[in-house]
Amino acid sequence: MNVCQRVPTVANVCQLLPTDTNLISLHPPLPLPHSPQNLMYCESSRPVYFYGANKAYHLSKGFNLNRRVGGEDMPENAMTMIGLHRLNNIQHCVEQVLQDHVPGDFIETGSCKGGAVIFMRALLKAHRVTDRTVWSCDTFSTPTPPGNVVVHNVVVFLVWLLASIPSLWFRRHLLRFVMKVNPEFPADDNPDDDEMHALVFIMKHAYLMKPRPGVMKGLTSVQSNVARYGLLDDQIQFLQGWFDQTIPQAPIQALSILRLDGDTYPSTMDGLKLCYEKLSVGGYCIVDDYFSLDGCKRAVDEYRTLHGIEEEMVRIDGLSCFWKKTMLGKNY
Numbered sequence: 001m002n003v004c005q006r007v008p009t010v011a012n013v014c015q016l017l018p019t020d021t022n023l024i025s026l027h028p029p030l031p032l033p034h035s036p037q038n039l040m041y042c043e044s045s046r047p048v049y050f051y052g053a054n055k056a057y058h059l060s061k062g063f064n065l066n067r068r069v070g071g072e073d074m075p076e077n078a079m080t081m082i083g084l085h086r087l088n089n090i091q092h093c094v095e096q097v098l099q100d101h102v103p104g105d106f107i108e109t110g111s112c113k114g115g116a117v118i119f120m121r122a123l124l125k126a127h128r129v130t131d132r133t134v135w136s137c138d139t140f141s142t143p144t145p146p147g148n149v150v151v152h153n154v155v156v157f158l159v160w161l162l163a164s165i166p167s168l169w170f171r172r173h174l175l176r177f178v179m180k181v182n183p184e185f186p187a188d189d190n191p192d193d194d195e196m197h198a199l200v201f202i203m204k205h206a207y208l209m210k211p212r213p214g215v216m217k218g219l220t221s222v223q224s225n226v227a228r229y230g231l232l233d234d235q236i237q238f239l240q241g242w243f244d245q246t247i248p249q250a251p252i253q254a255l256s257i258l259r260l261d262g263d264t265y266p267s268t269m270d271g272l273k274l275c276y277e278k279l280s281v282g283g284y285c286i287v288d289d290y291f292s293l294d295g296c297k298r299a300v301d302e303y304r305t306l307h308g309i310e311e312e313m314v315r316i317d318g319l320s321c322f323w324k325k326t327m328l329g330k331n332y
């Protein structure tokens, strides 16, 4: 049996644990960043991963500890794909803003299965902080359930055929089309080449991706993930939909952690435009894909230039960086 199937669901987690118990209180004093990565069960990755700076795509065979720790694989069941260094970075930033009394909530733009926001909420709990909220933003789109195996195989073959057409012009149009129909990311009329290479790689290896039930990404599944840690309460709020439609409606006064993980140019730019002004001086801006996705880097560089942001960017691992906001930006 898949280990994931043994994990309690929202429905029975409350029956399993006494009402005032949660996993954090079982492991004092600090939350364990290993847990949302599923390091314990060595579960496999989806069959692709990319390695940060050189953006080389490879097939991954089973579980690889280094890649999981570096946040370079795409885990099947783990609640986050960001790896141990970036989870440690979250802990560092959270504890620093708490110690320095920097006002504001925490936000992640792009939460997927929820592991990073679960960890943020866990840190608040571990430090007994009750006056800050974690905002989790995503489309939380529910994946299409797997269909008939024969139909799946025919679709996979057609996808492989399309991806094998060598014309760059065709591939660019294919990427634009896929972005338009993909309910997870907003369409981008000017996508970068690395997104095109990623798409072609994934399409060519789609035959390795088996149809499977329950990819934990819909809103109910993510809330269920949070509940498994005993952390589903008012201090974690979910904004479901496109960032530019949900974040402006949310009653967010100030932020002390802004974690950008929307991958693409428009998503990263939206996260910055909608949230950076609210980031308190002393707070942290974390960019998950600065070194791995050109669109993300382009958005951050443009925004920093436009607003005269000169704080030093610090590398976290092969893919990511962060900076501490030390002054107000210009021209908001």
Ligand SMILES: C[S@@+](CC[C@H](N)C(=O)[O-])C[C@H]1O[C@@H](n2cnc3c(N)ncnc32)[C@H](O)[C@@H]1O
Pocket (backbone or CB within 6 Å): 079, 080, 081, 082, 108, 109, 110, 111, 112, 113, 114, 115, 116, 117, 137, 138, 139, 140, 141, 183, 184, 185, 186, 241, 242, 243, 244, 261, 262, 263, 264, 266, 267, 270
């Ligand atoms: C790389 S995943 C996030 C990974 C996650 N932080 C983790 O801990 O594993 C990127 C997510 O951002 C979401 N996303 C990207 N652009 C978005 C947008 N403009 N509005 C809403 N969600 C968006 C995608 O649907 C996807 O789930």
